[in-house]
Amino acid sequence: MSRQDNLRSYVGFVVDTRPAPMIEVTTFAILCQADNPGTISPAIPNYQNGQLACANGTRNIETMASIVNSDISY
Incomplete structure:
Protein backbone atom coordinates (compact mmCIF):
# COMPACT_ATOMS: atom_id res chain seq x y z
CA MET A 1 0.00 0.00 0.00
CA SER A 2 1.33 3.40 -0.97
CA ARG A 3 2.09 5.86 1.80
CA GLN A 4 1.95 8.82 -0.60
CA ASP A 5 -1.18 10.17 -2.29
CA ASN A 6 0.55 10.52 -5.68
CA LEU A 7 1.77 6.87 -5.93
CA ARG A 8 -0.16 3.73 -6.90
CA SER A 9 -0.48 0.74 -4.59
CA TYR A 10 0.20 -2.90 -5.49
CA VAL A 11 -1.18 -6.18 -4.21
CA GLY A 12 -0.01 -9.72 -4.88
CA PHE A 13 -1.46 -13.16 -4.32
CA VAL A 14 0.06 -16.65 -4.45
CA VAL A 15 -1.78 -19.97 -4.30
CA ASP A 16 -0.57 -23.54 -4.73
CA THR A 17 -2.46 -26.71 -5.54
CA ARG A 18 -1.45 -30.07 -4.18
CA PRO A 19 -3.48 -32.89 -5.66
CA ALA A 20 -3.25 -36.31 -4.06
CA PRO A 21 -0.82 -37.95 -4.26
CA MET A 22 1.55 -35.00 -3.87
CA ILE A 23 3.69 -35.73 -6.91
CA GLU A 24 3.13 -32.38 -8.61
CA VAL A 25 2.61 -28.94 -7.09
CA THR A 26 1.34 -26.07 -9.23
CA THR A 27 1.87 -22.52 -7.97
CA PHE A 28 0.00 -19.51 -9.38
CA ALA A 29 0.95 -15.89 -8.65
CA ILE A 30 -0.46 -12.52 -9.70
CA LEU A 31 0.62 -8.91 -9.20
CA CYS A 32 -2.01 -6.16 -9.50
CA GLN A 33 -1.64 -2.37 -9.63
CA ALA A 34 -4.28 0.06 -8.34
CA ASP A 35 -6.00 1.98 -11.14
CA ASN A 36 -5.58 5.25 -9.25
CA PRO A 37 -2.89 6.67 -6.97
CA GLY A 38 -3.64 6.98 -3.26
CA THR A 39 -3.12 5.49 0.18
CA ILE A 40 -6.07 3.07 0.13
CA SER A 41 -5.14 -0.62 0.12
CA PRO A 42 -6.22 -2.36 -3.12
CA ALA A 43 -8.64 -5.29 -2.99
CA ILE A 44 -7.16 -8.80 -2.87
CA PRO A 45 -7.14 -10.66 -6.21
CA ASN A 46 -9.74 -13.38 -6.85
CA TYR A 47 -9.06 -17.12 -7.26
CA GLN A 48 -11.87 -19.17 -8.76
CA ASN A 49 -11.84 -22.41 -10.76
CA GLY A 50 -8.05 -22.43 -10.97
CA GLN A 51 -7.82 -18.87 -12.31
CA LEU A 52 -6.37 -15.75 -10.66
CA ALA A 53 -7.78 -12.33 -11.55
CA ILE A 67 4.86 -26.71 -11.78
CA VAL A 68 7.23 -28.64 -9.53
CA ASN A 69 7.46 -32.41 -9.71
CA SER A 70 8.46 -34.24 -6.57
CA ASP A 71 9.23 -37.90 -6.03
CA ILE A 72 9.33 -37.55 -2.23
CA SER A 73 7.18 -40.15 -0.46
CA TYR A 74 5.53 -39.39 2.85
Missing part, protein backbone atom coordinates in the same frame (compact mmCIF):
# COMPACT_ATOMS: atom_id res chain seq x y z
CA CYS A 54 -7.23 -8.81 -10.26
CA ALA A 55 -10.12 -7.33 -8.29
CA ASN A 56 -12.14 -4.32 -9.37
CA GLY A 57 -10.09 -1.12 -9.17
CA THR A 58 -6.83 -2.89 -10.05
CA ARG A 59 -5.16 -4.15 -13.22
CA ASN A 60 -2.93 -7.14 -13.90
CA ILE A 61 0.80 -6.36 -14.04
CA GLU A 62 2.00 -9.98 -14.17
CA THR A 63 0.65 -13.52 -13.82
CA MET A 64 2.88 -16.54 -13.36
CA ALA A 65 2.47 -20.29 -12.96
CA SER A 66 5.03 -22.95 -12.11
Whole structure:
Protein backbone atom coordinates (compact mmCIF):
# COMPACT_ATOMS: atom_id res chain seq x y z
CA MET A 1 0.00 0.00 0.00
CA SER A 2 1.33 3.40 -0.97
CA ARG A 3 2.09 5.86 1.80
CA GLN A 4 1.95 8.82 -0.60
CA ASP A 5 -1.18 10.17 -2.29
CA ASN A 6 0.55 10.52 -5.68
CA LEU A 7 1.77 6.87 -5.93
CA ARG A 8 -0.16 3.73 -6.90
CA SER A 9 -0.48 0.74 -4.59
CA TYR A 10 0.20 -2.90 -5.49
CA VAL A 11 -1.18 -6.18 -4.21
CA GLY A 12 -0.01 -9.72 -4.88
CA PHE A 13 -1.46 -13.16 -4.32
CA VAL A 14 0.06 -16.65 -4.45
CA VAL A 15 -1.78 -19.97 -4.30
CA ASP A 16 -0.57 -23.54 -4.73
CA THR A 17 -2.46 -26.71 -5.54
CA ARG A 18 -1.45 -30.07 -4.18
CA PRO A 19 -3.48 -32.89 -5.66
CA ALA A 20 -3.25 -36.31 -4.06
CA PRO A 21 -0.82 -37.95 -4.26
CA MET A 22 1.55 -35.00 -3.87
CA ILE A 23 3.69 -35.73 -6.91
CA GLU A 24 3.13 -32.38 -8.61
CA VAL A 25 2.61 -28.94 -7.09
CA THR A 26 1.34 -26.07 -9.23
CA THR A 27 1.87 -22.52 -7.97
CA PHE A 28 0.00 -19.51 -9.38
CA ALA A 29 0.95 -15.89 -8.65
CA ILE A 30 -0.46 -12.52 -9.70
CA LEU A 31 0.62 -8.91 -9.20
CA CYS A 32 -2.01 -6.16 -9.50
CA GLN A 33 -1.64 -2.37 -9.63
CA ALA A 34 -4.28 0.06 -8.34
CA ASP A 35 -6.00 1.98 -11.14
CA ASN A 36 -5.58 5.25 -9.25
CA PRO A 37 -2.89 6.67 -6.97
CA GLY A 38 -3.64 6.98 -3.26
CA THR A 39 -3.12 5.49 0.18
CA ILE A 40 -6.07 3.07 0.13
CA SER A 41 -5.14 -0.62 0.12
CA PRO A 42 -6.22 -2.36 -3.12
CA ALA A 43 -8.64 -5.29 -2.99
CA ILE A 44 -7.16 -8.80 -2.87
CA PRO A 45 -7.14 -10.66 -6.21
CA ASN A 46 -9.74 -13.38 -6.85
CA TYR A 47 -9.06 -17.12 -7.26
CA GLN A 48 -11.87 -19.17 -8.76
CA ASN A 49 -11.84 -22.41 -10.76
CA GLY A 50 -8.05 -22.43 -10.97
CA GLN A 51 -7.82 -18.87 -12.31
CA LEU A 52 -6.37 -15.75 -10.66
CA ALA A 53 -7.78 -12.33 -11.55
CA CYS A 54 -7.23 -8.81 -10.26
CA ALA A 55 -10.12 -7.33 -8.29
CA ASN A 56 -12.14 -4.32 -9.37
CA GLY A 57 -10.09 -1.12 -9.17
CA THR A 58 -6.83 -2.89 -10.05
CA ARG A 59 -5.16 -4.15 -13.22
CA ASN A 60 -2.93 -7.14 -13.90
CA ILE A 61 0.80 -6.36 -14.04
CA GLU A 62 2.00 -9.98 -14.17
CA THR A 63 0.65 -13.52 -13.82
CA MET A 64 2.88 -16.54 -13.36
CA ALA A 65 2.47 -20.29 -12.96
CA SER A 66 5.03 -22.95 -12.11
CA ILE A 67 4.86 -26.71 -11.78
CA VAL A 68 7.23 -28.64 -9.53
CA ASN A 69 7.46 -32.41 -9.71
CA SER A 70 8.46 -34.24 -6.57
CA ASP A 71 9.23 -37.90 -6.03
CA ILE A 72 9.33 -37.55 -2.23
CA SER A 73 7.18 -40.15 -0.46
CA TYR A 74 5.53 -39.39 2.85
